[in-house]
Amino acid sequence: MPEAVELDLILIGFGHVGRRFVRLLDERRDALRAEAGTIARVVGVATARHGCAFDPAGLDATAAAARVEGGGSLADLSPAPPAGALDLIARARASARPSVVVETTVLDVRAGQPAIDHVRAAIAAGAHVVTANKGPAAFAYHDLAAAARAAGVAFLFEGAVMDGIPIFNLVRETMPLVRIEGFRGVINTTTNQILAGLERGEAFDTVLARMQAAGIAEADPSLDLNGWDAAAKTAALANVLMDARLTPHAIQRTGIGPAIAAPAKAALARGRRLKLVASAERRAGTVAGRVEPIELPAGDVLAGLDGPANALVLKTDLLGEVTIVQGAGDLTQTAYALVSDLVAVRRRLGAPPPASGRRTP
Amino acid sequence: MPEAVELDLILIGFGHVGRRFVRLLDERRDALRAEAGTIARVVGVATARHGCAFDPAGLDATAAAARVEGGGSLADLSPAPPAGALDLIARARASARPSVVVETTVLDVRAGQPAIDHVRAAIAAGAHVVTANKGPAAFAYHDLAAAARAAGVAFLFEGAVMDGIPIFNLVRETMPLVRIEGFRGVINTTTNQILAGLERGEAFDTVLARMQAAGIAEADPSLDLNGWDAAAKTAALANVLMDARLTPHAIQRTGIGPAIAAPAKAALARGRRLKLVASAERRAGTVAGRVEPIELPAGDVLAGLDGPANALVLKTDLLGEVTIVQGAGDLTQTAYALVSDLVAVRRRLGAPPPASGRRTP
Numbered sequence: 001m002p003e004a005v006e007l008d009l010i011l012i013g014f015g016h017v018g019r020r021f022v023r024l025l026d027e028r029r030d031a032l033r034a035e036a037g038t039i040a041r042v043v044g045v046a047t048a049r050h051g052c053a054f055d056p057a058g059l060d061a062t063a064a065a066a067r068v069e070g071g072g073s074l075a076d077l078s079p080a081p082p083a084g085a086l087d088l089i090a091r092a093r094a095s096a097r098p099s100v101v102v103e104t105t106v107l108d109v110r111a112g113q114p115a116i117d118h119v120r121a122a123i124a125a126g127a128h129v130v131t132a133n134k135g136p137a138a139f140a141y142h143d144l145a146a147a148a149r150a151a152g153v154a155f156l157f158e159g160a161v162m163d164g165i166p167i168f169n170l171v172r173e174t175m176p177l178v179r180i181e182g183f184r185g186v187i188n189t190t191t192n193q194i195l196a197g198l199e200r201g202e203a204f205d206t207v208l209a210r211m212q213a214a215g216i217a218e219a220d221p222s223l224d225l226n227g228w229d230a231a232a233k234t235a236a237l238a239n240v241l242m243d244a245r246l247t248p249h250a251i252q253r254t255g256i257g258p259a260i261a262a263p264a265k266a267a268l269a270r271g272r273r274l275k276l277v278a279s280a281e282r283r284a285g286t287v288a289g290r291v292e293p294i295e296l297p298a299g300d301v302l303a304g305l306d307g308p309a310n311a312l313v314l315k316t317d318l319l320g321e322v323t324i325v326q327g328a329g330d331l332t333q334t335a336y337a338l339v340s341d342l343v344a345v346r347r348r349l350g351a352p353p354p355a356s357g358r359r360t361p
Numbered sequence: 362m363p364e365a366v367e368l369d370l371i372l373i374g375f376g377h378v379g380r381r382f383v384r385l386l387d388e389r390r391d392a393l394r395a396e397a398g399t400i401a402r403v404v405g406v407a408t409a410r411h412g413c414a415f416d417p418a419g420l421d422a423t424a425a426a427a428r429v430e431g432g433g434s435l436a437d438l439s440p441a442p443p444a445g446a447l448d449l450i451a452r453a454r455a456s457a458r459p460s461v462v463v464e465t466t467v468l469d470v471r472a473g474q475p476a477i478d479h480v481r482a483a484i485a486a487g488a489h490v491v492t493a494n495k496g497p498a499a500f501a502y503h504d505l506a507a508a509a510r511a512a513g514v515a516f517l518f519e520g521a522v523m524d525g526i527p528i529f530n531l532v533r534e535t536m537p538l539v540r541i542e543g544f545r546g547v548i549n550t551t552t553n554q555i556l557a558g559l560e561r562g563e564a565f566d567t568v569l570a571r572m573q574a575a576g577i578a579e580a581d582p583s584l585d586l587n588g589w590d591a592a593a594k595t596a597a598l599a600n601v602l603m604d605a606r607l608t609p610h611a612i613q614r615t616g617i618g619p620a621i622a623a624p625a626k627a628a629l630a631r632g633r634r635l636k637l638v639a640s641a642e643r644r645a646g647t648v649a650g651r652v653e654p655i656e657l658p659a660g661d662v663l664a665g666l667d668g669p670a671n672a673l674v675l676k677t678d679l680l681g682e683v684t685i686v687q688g689a690g691d692l693t694q695t696a697y698a699l700v701s702d703l704v705a706v707r708r709r710l711g712a713p714p715p716a717s718g719r720r721t722p
Contacts, residue, residue: 006582024679028538032538035537036537036538060694125566135606137536144492158530164679164680165680166531166536169534169535170527170531170535171550173530173534173578174530174531174534174535174701175527175701176396176397176700176701176704177389177392177396177397177697177700177704178697225661240465268691277445298659298665299665299667300665301662303665304659304660304661304662304664304665306660316545318686318687318693318694319525319526319694319697320686320687320689320690320691320694320695321686321687321688322526322685322686322687323672323685323686323688324681324682324683324684324685324686325662325682325684325685326680326681326683326685327681327682327684328681328682329681330681332679333679333680333681336538336539336679336680339537339538340535340536340538342539342702343537343538
């Protein structure tokens with residue numbers, strides 16, 4: 001069994017993802033220690049509307065989650081509650097143990113904020129940072145990665161694309177020396193489900209309303225429909241996997257609306273599928289990214305994706321095309337992305353356990 | 362840039378894969394040092410028919426490859442050439458640097474030999490071992506992994522299934538704490554190409570002869586056709602990913618022959634595809650593995666695989682179904698599997714570089 005490393009966790013944001021994360025840590029506490037050599041203890045929580053708490057001796061995070069869900073405040077959980085997220089992050093500096101800031105705030109996806117400020121503050125405080133937000137990698141990857149390197153801390157964001165399905169960790173950990181020449185994927189679930197509904201002859205508004213009722217589509221679905229969500233993910237992927245310097249604004253973007261119903265049905269009648277495809281390619285020494293509806297032949301792996309499925313096709317020099325497919329996403333997967341990043345942080349803190357197949361001893 | 366760790370490589374087997382491996386190391390020498398912190402030097406080569414060589418100061422491996430391809434012998438490359446593979450492996454013990462045995466011999470796939478003996482000897486000599494052979498993981502995974510743990514060395518075999526596409530490294534490195542409940546896949550290229558030819562109305566012998574001429578199918582294709590190759594891979598996957606104790610003999614196995622043409626064409630006529638599917642599932646406290654032709658609906662990711670493509674669907678507890686698809690395999694990918702395992706060995710030898718997105722500093 002690898003020696004256990006204690007990590008102090010500071011949660012910035014405590015919504016659905018943050019609360020599922022602390023419960024998942026609880027459910028997998030023994031495995032986290034036995035397989036990954038990690039003891040994770042929540043010492044701080046910052047929320048926007050339910051107060052903040054900080055206790056270097058550890059907080060009962062699942063009790064805090066229940067309190068927030070009951071509409072209560074965290075302010076009386078600790079003697080000197082932090083004034084807010086940045087105040088809480090600054091307290092990471094005082095810990096003798098490695099600190100990890102877990103960032104899950106609601107994103108202003110047009111600016112990447114406040115996630116970027118939180119990541120920058122965490123790195124400045126000497127904390128590792130893991131986030132489920134795509135903003136930091138989409139808008140400021142190279143700056144933040146350079147700052148993290150200089151500070152000797154990790155900056156990880158597996159949950160930014162396709163939830164907990166390994167994408168960034170896949171390339172970094174298992175495809176050393178491989179050059180990513182480009183990619184294409186279906187990485188926005190709302191638009192994929194809408195297109196599937198339109199193919200079946202449903203009305204745009206009907207499908208959208210059903211998805212909103214099921215909690216899949218946002219109350220304001222415009223960021224999904226106009227391709228912005230996919231563009232932000234495309235920028236993050238291009239920046240990290242292809243060393244591009246893009247923001248979502250640089251992605252050539254075409255979304256979908258009710259008028260897409262006719263071409264979607266026509267494609268299906270020809271045995272083909274219309275999908276909102278995100279892609280990037282190297283062109284004239286730079287990287288160009290696009291999001292647009294594309295009609296795909298039936299044999300294309302992206303054409304076969306059911307409504308809830310996502311997939312990313314990586315075009316590589318040494319391995320040809322490598323595709324990873326997510327059957328369906330859920331909250332647990334997003335929370336798991338944070339856990340897998342946490343294990344990656346642990347691995348860089350000490351000699352990793354012997355590499356022998358599946359389970360570490 | 363991570364500090365470079367020098368690794369002494371001992372090549373056991375020097376056929377197409379072994380020779381492509383040394384050339385790939387040469388082609389990526391700078392990246393291997395800059396990105397992975399590794400300087401790899403071949404100090405020994407053992408062949409079955411072209412002699413052996415050992416020089417602690419390093420051999421010119423690409424020159425040795427050219428010599429073997431010209432029909433020459435390696436016996437005069439070093440002053441006291443080893444008598445054979447096991448003699449060469451034993452010399453690893455004398456090195457002050459970490460040694461890695463790179464095992465690529467021709468496999469007796471019904472017994473897993475001589476690869477298993479080579480792996481065992483390498484571990485006993487205190488060397489890490491990477492192999493492209495499926496035999497060791499299919500027949501003796503738990504024994505060898507336990508021996509490797511006790512000796513503090515790595516035992517890796519990414520190339521055993523789907524060439525260089527990360528499977529074992531995917532689960533071990535990027536899916537910590539995830540439990541693999543089962544899997545199903547198309548993992549034998551010869552049978553997949555034959556089935557595709559039969560669907561098009563070609564005769565069994567015609568497709569097979571074309572594939573043999575192209576070097577895709579073996580001169581004796583029986584191990585592919587009767588499902589044995591897929592069964593060995595299934596045992597390896599089940600042993601490593603699901604902690605099973607199987608050998609290929611325990612896999613319930615149905616292969617394909619000329620009689621499969623009619624059901625393959627009939628399936629296609631119904632808009633479905635017949636594929637040779639390898640699978641495993643947990644059942645009554647144990648793991649059961651199967652290889653058999655199965656008719657799949659058009660929407661199934663395995664149904665969409667073109668002849669040269671392979672794919673594996675992992676059924677997991679936390680991430681639902683995760684599928685990885687290989688577009689097509691080639692010799693470079695198999696050689697790359699050994700390189701990626703070599704980098705995994707390097708990572709366990711020292712503090713890994715900071716984890717920040719794609720490229721390590």
